[in-house]
Amino acid sequence: xxxxxxxNLTKTFGSTVAADxxxxxxxxxxxxxxxxxxxxxxxxxxxxxxxxxxxxxxxxFLDDTNISKDRHYKDNISYVPGDVNLWGNLTGDEVIxxxxxxxxYKNTAYKNELIEKFRLDPxxxxxxxxxxxxxxxxxISAFLTDAKLLIFDEPTTGLDPLMERSFHEExxxxxxxxxxxxxxxxxxxxxxxxxxxxxxxxxxxIIETGHLDELSHITRIEYIIQAKEDLSxxxxxxxxxxxxxxxxxxxxxxDNDKAHDFLQTLYPLKPTKLQTLPPRLEDIFMRxxxxxxxxx
Amino acid sequence: MxxxxxxxxxDTWFRILMWLIGTGGLTLVVPPAFxxxxxxxxxxxxxxATLDNPAMVALVGPVPPGxxxxxxxxxxxxxxxxxxxxxxxxxMIANSISRKMEDQGLLEYVTSAGITxxxxxxxxxxxxxxxxxxxxxxxxGGLTIMNIDSFGISGNLLYALGTSLFGLLFFxxxxxxxxxxxxxxxxxxxxxxxxxxxxLYRASTDVINTDYSVISPYHWLSRLEVYSSNIYAWLWPxxxxxxxxxxxxxxxxxxxxxxxxLKFDLHKKTRNIRSYPRLQMTGMKVLVTSxxxxxxxxxxxxxxxxxxxxxxxxxxxxxxxAMEGESGTNPLVQFVSTLILVTAxxxxxxxxxxxxxxxxxxxxxxxxxxxxxxxxxxxxxxFHGIYAALIGVLGIFLSMVSMYAASMAAEGIDITFGDYVxxxxxxxxxxxxxxxxxxxxxxxxxxxxxxxxxxxxxxxMVNYLGVIVGIDEVWxxxxxxxxxxxVPSENIEWAPWLIILGIGIGLGLAGLACFRxxxxx
Numbered sequence: 001x002x003x004x005x006x007x008n009l010t011k012t013f014g015s016t017v018a019a020d021x022x023x024x025x026x027x028x029x030x031x032x033x034x035x036x037x038x039x040x041x042x043x044x045x046x047x048x049x050x051x052x053x054x055x056x057x058x059x060x061f062l063d064d065t066n067i068s069k070d071r072h073y074k075d076n077i078s079y080v081p082g083d084v085n086l087w088g089n090l091t092g093d094e095v096i097x098x099x100x101x102x103x104x105y106k107n108t109a110y111k112n113e114l115i116e117k118f119r120l121d122p123x124x125x126x127x128x129x130x131x132x133x134x135x136x137x138x139x140i141s142a143f144l145t146d147a148k149l150l151i152f153d154e155p156t157t158g159l160d161p162l163m164e165r166s167f168h169e170e171x172x173x174x175x176x177x178x179x180x181x182x183x184x185x186x187x188x189x190x191x192x193x194x195x196x197x198x199x200x201x202x203x204x205x206i207i208e209t210g211h212l213d214e215l216s217h218i219t220r221i222e223y224i225i226q227a228k229e230d231l232s233x234x235x236x237x238x239x240x241x242x243x244x245x246x247x248x249x250x251x252x253x254x255d256n257d258k259a260h261d262f263l264q265t266l267y268p269l270k271p272t273k274l275q276t277l278p279p280r281l282e283d284i285f286m287r288x289x290x291x292x293x294x295x296x
Numbered sequence: 297m298x299x300x301x302x303x304x305x306x307d308t309w310f311r312i313l314m315w316l317i318g319t320g321g322l323t324l325v326v327p328p329a330f331x332x333x334x335x336x337x338x339x340x341x342x343x344x345a346t347l348d349n350p351a352m353v354a355l356v357g358p359v360p361p362g363x364x365x366x367x368x369x370x371x372x373x374x375x376x377x378x379x380x381x382x383x384x385x386x387x388m389i390a391n392s393i394s395r396k397m398e399d400q401g402l403l404e405y406v407t408s409a410g411i412t413x414x415x416x417x418x419x420x421x422x423x424x425x426x427x428x429x430x431x432x433x434x435x436x437g438g439l440t441i442m443n444i445d446s447f448g449i450s451g452n453l454l455y456a457l458g459t460s461l462f463g464l465l466f467f468x469x470x471x472x473x474x475x476x477x478x479x480x481x482x483x484x485x486x487x488x489x490x491x492x493x494x495x496l497y498r499a500s501t502d503v504i505n506t507d508y509s510v511i512s513p514y515h516w517l518s519r520l521e522v523y524s525s526n527i528y529a530w531l532w533p534x535x536x537x538x539x540x541x542x543x544x545x546x547x548x549x550x551x552x553x554x555x556x557x558l559k560f561d562l563h564k565k566t567r568n569i570r571s572y573p574r575l576q577m578t579g580m581k582v583l584v585t586s587x588x589x590x591x592x593x594x595x596x597x598x599x600x601x602x603x604x605x606x607x608x609x610x611x612x613x614x615x616x617x618a619m620e621g622e623s624g625t626n627p628l629v630q631f632v633s634t635l636i637l638v639t640a641x642x643x644x645x646x647x648x649x650x651x652x653x654x655x656x657x658x659x660x661x662x663x664x665x666x667x668x669x670x671x672x673x674x675x676x677x678x679f680h681g682i683y684a685a686l687i688g689v690l691g692i693f694l695s696m697v698s699m700y701a702a703s704m705a706a707e708g709i710d711i712t713f714g715d716y717v718x719x720x721x722x723x724x725x726x727x728x729x730x731x732x733x734x735x736x737x738x739x740x741x742x743x744x745x746x747x748x749x750x751x752x753x754x755x756x757m758v759n760y761l762g763v764i765v766g767i768d769e770v771w772x773x774x775x776x777x778x779x780x781x782x783v784p785s786e787n788i789e790w791a792p793w794l795i796i797l798g799i800g801i802g803l804g805l806a807g808l809a810c811f812r813x814x815x816x817x
Contacts, residue, residue, distance in 0.1 A: 050668040052816040072670065079668035085660040087579060093566050101570040102669045123566075127399075127479070138665070151668075 002064065003028045003149055003180035004049070009058035011044055018044040020204035022058070026149070026180050031171065033195030033212075034184040041204040042184045043082060046153050049182075050079050062149065078103070078145040082153040082184075084134040088127030092120055092137045099141035107144070114140045117166050132158040143170055150174055151182045156190060168194060189278045219279040220253040225266065226273035237265065249273075297415035300406060304393055304419050311392070312427050315385045320434040322381065323459075324442070326374060330366050331444050340364045347372070350601035351635060354499040357518040358506055365446035367523035371455055375517045376498070382431075382459045383491040386467030387484065389427065393420055395474035395483045404553050417548055421541065424467040432460035451523035454531075458517050461534040465513055466491055468540040475547035478556035485582070496593060503601055572671050573679045580653060584687055587646035588694055594642065595695030598635050599702025602628075602709055626785070628709060633719075633785040634759075637777055639695050640723035641756045644730045647688030648748055651734040654680045655742050658817050667816065674808045681735045681804050688727040693720040715784035722783040725797040726776040732803030739810030742817060 235243035239258035344364040357376040436456035473483040501508035509515035519530040657663040696716040755775040772778040781789040
């Protein structure tokens, strides 16, 4: 069932341990979110999968075959790097065509559809493209494939919200075709929206893996409240964090697994406005660091 | 302007420092070396006679009148040749702080922070003037401190002023091109072409009639007659720098950022780039074409002087003797063979540039994107190696053919078309060796690749200087060229040819094996 399996991958650069015993599995037809702050080891892990780096120890299985024993495993991979650089003198169209030829993919109708969808002007030279446009060229090229595993490293930085949505739609479409997707990001909301499961990496180590709702114990949700009664006593509760008042609004962060307790406390205070903001990665890590301190 | 200037300096000081050390060092090691090599006036006269022939005039300029002292010898052999280096210094730095920064969006960025156009242009100028002034001071100071006989203070000053103004001239020319042309590749390419074209133009007019050379700034350096007559008046033509500065400012002030006065809209049609080789060949088209034209020009310019060589060598017993060698062959053919050898070393430059291209892919992390597809890494490097060897050999072949074509009218040269072809064949194997070395170094580490360039530079110096100053043979043994026959004065020797070729292929294969295993940056 697994499309990609990483077993105990370790990679060091000098004295820095960029990936430390990294293991996870991506199932077939699954969108897997890979999150962590910049420099946590996301790109190092991905670059081992695509063969740019050789791991010091551990192994990688694609479709249950060790990639070191399969010279053609890259036929099943399509990849978009985080920082896309293209050939300045080639047009976007030429680059997309090049990757289609290399990947032996012939569906030009889908290509035209994607160009339309991402609103790319393909006749321009790559050196005149903005970062967002270069990203579009790479994304379009990556979707034009029969590969079973798509790997995106920070795919939406540089895309505007509309294009971000187009990207999400295409990811969902790839999933519906049975493809697996590895989606690396430091934006939790994006991963949360798309992913079936996630792994969190910090300082080279995987610290959590699982369904996001299983992981909800480590997240906090921000609530924005207005109420008829005095809200200040909320600040004293153990599951309420970063209490602050902004004009009419009161902002609080609530441990996700204590939502029930929080709402029960809130109800008697006669709330007139209740708005939630999705959890942010920083909040997760904040919680994590606090947890680490408590444990030590 | 102070803030922008200090930021620019922090960004460029190291490169400037490297250039100062390199250029200053290269200039200052020569006088003591010359001083020991030719201690008597008779020896120097003999050398002067050697240099007074069309081939050498084409390389270093006309022989100055008056006594040929060590100092005059220094300025004669160095000034024009070092002009290329000083010019390159100006071009590289000017381009990096003008059009390149603009292409990267940095100029727009600092403009938005309230830095004015005046500050930007002013800072660029200050760097250009400052760095050349500094280099001039280093050279003047160094020459004066060494205090070698016949090196007068006035001559030292003139040498330093001449080279500094030459560097500044090309700095300013690049600034103008940075306004005219749409991208930094263009401004760099065109200014570099101007630097080389002025040199080649002077090379031919110096041989034919120096009156025509006056257009070329290199000739102004020759006319300074440094250390003999010290004609300061020939610094005046450099006053054109002031006009060029004014022009560059007007052009810069009157255009939008990222805009250009000359724009080219080439290939509108979508090209069909199906494979990695095709991708790279498209990307290297300009590089390969310009080098092939360059190789043809080198062949033509050498070939066109062969007619004058004959009478010249006959009149110069020193040279005739030097060129005769053990085999007792025709000295003229011997001389041509040496020129062909130097041409072959130059022909390896485009080959190394082609292998280096894969590192450009790697540095820009495009290699990572490419290798995430089914294209094997080793296949990519392998393509660069084979293409480099083919283009390297083609370049040598083209220069041989054009040398033959240009020398057809010359009498008394007993070299057939077949001989030229065999010469090209002869130097194919060291080209493969250099390419193989380059591939091995790329396979090991990007940082090591500089060794390939240093080795090529070394081969060039040894084989080029070897002709002029008769350098010790031990130095030549470290280059593959030493072991080959000097075609066409000798017949090709297949045994060393095959061994060198084999070593080259072996190095290349080792490079492929290493490259497959190492981490991609």
